[in-house]
Amino acid sequence: MSRAFTQLARPSNSAFFSKPFTLNTLRAVRSALLENLSKLERPPGWASLDKKQTAAILIPFCNVREVPGILLQVRSRSMRSHSGEVSCPGGRVDELDLSLLDTALRETTEELGIPRDVIEVLGPFGPPEKSLRGDTVWPFIGFVHESTDRPNINDDEPLPSIDLSAIERTASKDEVAAVFHLPLAELANPSRLVSSLFRDQRPYWSVDVTDLVPTGEGVIGSTHSEEDEIGAGRDGRLEVWGLTGWFIFLVSQQILGQAKIQL
Known part of the structure; x- marks a missing residue:
């Protein structure tokens, strides 16, 4: 592994957002x-997709207390797969879904209780990846607004922060053990990064x-396994790892870095 990492430089803080999301930063993303x-x-045409082996996720950007970050969840221990692990909202295509984006938004509402009309879709991201169950997973990026009422603010003014505690209350108790905010700046914090x-x-x-x-039963203490690798922990840690970790790593390297935001 050490040889593989010789070409993977640790990220620089200059490549990541350190100020709240604004209208201008959303345009840049x-x-x-x-x-x-x-x-x-x-992606193949909707009619030709193998919907039983296709999934979509949303990577939800947001401001929390004027800190830009990503809204993530820890899956409930009662879930049959990936229990106790970190993930973005998402799941397999339902027969009533109209598109891959429709799948990602539906799952976000079902898992976190976030209405579609407060999510500003910024675009698809990729490439898609196969899950260990064989599903092709297509990611999208969106920004979660504080409400459906969009304030009349200038392009460089911070967008209103979401109420994280309100989302914790609306999240599905059957599917979600915890909801948390991962500040973008932490994606460049060497003390948090684990070579994988x-x-x-x-x-x-x-x-x-x-x-x-938040600590509690069903949250801390997951471990990596061959079957469930959305995001678990090693040595008692809880990590954004596996498929979720890979997508977020690519976002940090390819999207946030390319956005060239003036910090």
Whole structure:
């Protein structure tokens, strides 16, 4: 593993947001996503998708107390797969869904209780990856607004912060053990980064979030396994690891870095 990491430099704080999301930063992220999308394969037509083996997730950007970050969840211990692990909201396509984006938004509402109309979709992200169950997972990025009422603010003014405690109350108790906010600046904090290999081949940084997650039964203490690798922990840690960790790593490297926001 050490040889694989010789070409993977630790990220610099200059590549990440340190100020709250604004209208201008959302435009920059959307532009970076469009640039990234031009290099990727297009998803197959909706009618030709194997919907039983297809999933979609949302990577939800947000401001919390004027700190920019990503809204994440710890899956309930009662879940049949990936229990007690960190994930973004998402899941398999339902037969009533109209698109991959529809899947990601529906799952976000079902798992976190966040209405669709407060989510501003910034764009698809990729490339898609296979889960260990064989599903092709397509990620999207969105921004969670504080409410449906969009304030009349200037382009550089911080967008209103969401109420994290309110989302904790609306999250599905059957599916979600905890909801937490991962500040973007922590993606460049060397003390949080853990060297990992995605699919035992591609080096990346997983993120130790043990101290960011509310403690309690069903939350802390997961371990990596061959079958469940959305995001668990090693040596008693809770990490953003596996498929979730890989997608967030790519977002930090390819999207936030390309956005070229003036810090």
